[in-house]
Amino acid sequence: MTAHPTPRPSRRERPAKPALTRDGIVETAVALMRAEGLQRVTMRRLAQELDTGPASLYVYVRNTAELHAAVLDDLLGAVDLSPAKASGDWRDRLVRVLDSYTDVLFEHPGLARSALVARPSGERYLNLLEALLSLLSEGGVPDARAAWAVDLLLQFATATAAEHAAGEKDPTDAEGEWAELAAALRGVSEHRHPHIAALGTELLSGPGEARLNWGFHVLINGVLHTPRPEAPGPDTPETS
Template sequence: MCAMARPRKPLLSRDLIVGTAGALVDAEGLAALSTRRLAAELGVSGPSLYNHFRTKDEILDAVADAVSAKIDLSMFEETDGRDWRTALHDWAVSYRAALADHPHIVPVLAQGPGRRPAGLRVADAVFGAMVRAGWPAAQATSIGALMRYFVTGSALGSFARGFVDDETAYDPADYPHLGQAHLLAEHRQKVDERAFETGLRALLDGLLVQHEAQVRRAGTPDGSASDSSANAER
């Protein structure tokens, strides 16, 4: 009996479609993705994509969720041992790193998780960890939102890249304090990472002050909020 010949091209699958779409978005941006272009990249007919996804938006959702799945959530596990502030810090660093690797998909992620499983796991992990740390539910929700605003905002653009590397571009007569601004682009990664870390620490220090006040109001050693104090925060 003759063995069946292997197909010349990989069988079309959701993972293959998402991986190819993600690579296309990474290389050329969101505007480059269309079902026609994606089908051409995969070497298939356009309608064959609809056996796996109904619309281009569903494909984009899946690409965004694949990025969310790269975010480390281990620090929020009950057995991990990190305090809530350290956990938030380490998670935010991992979150930003995932977005920095795929900056063109950030506008999709910034819209929120919707029905995306990995995105929902991220939201669930953050909320659950904050509630366990003694934050009232409403405050835990606000912290999750705040962190998303901060991290996605930091990934949407580069402060340093916003300045040209031409030392003649910023006349000291007009901009007396921008004499070194042309050097920022050259040190973009260092400048942007330092800015992110500065902002993150300031944000977390502010939350720590609020949390300590919450603990005092709750009057419990571990900071677990009583029903009355939790309701007062809503």
């Protein structure tokens, strides 16, 4: 007697999949990143997680770069913006916001590298920009100069986190590279490289947080004393 295969349930009998939304896609991408790392957050892998085809995702997200930017924007919700409305020296409060932004990237090494080229445009990124601009305005930085300054400050923070991320990828290699650099700096010829020989120890000194905050203050002080160049054409030149 021939056995008949069990009939598959009709499409009507199957439970309906949740409707795709951009917020749902980004939420799933963030969860996937936390579980498997950013390198696994691709359109194909995300489609598998959502039980759909990659083509369905392109209706909501244009490409992987935009997806990673959306993931970054979601995580920016963890940045502490409260210093923007606190009391105290505006420079110190500005550095506290930038430190918090950098800490978020430190927690997600893959995302730090992606953030160098990602262009987030969501609400959390706009909130970060607004906080930075409000503090620069409080410090008397002209608006046109502040508009360029936020880009410079965020680039420095992002590059620092990305450099840290490179070491997190393979700590053994990073320690080896650092040891080689230290040996090279300390072993230079005083005649050929007199400045390096004199400053070999200083070039490697200082905890990372201290150097990061010093860098922020250097940039802030530079912004205060360096006018933007006048733009030709219809752009309004900066007023000091």
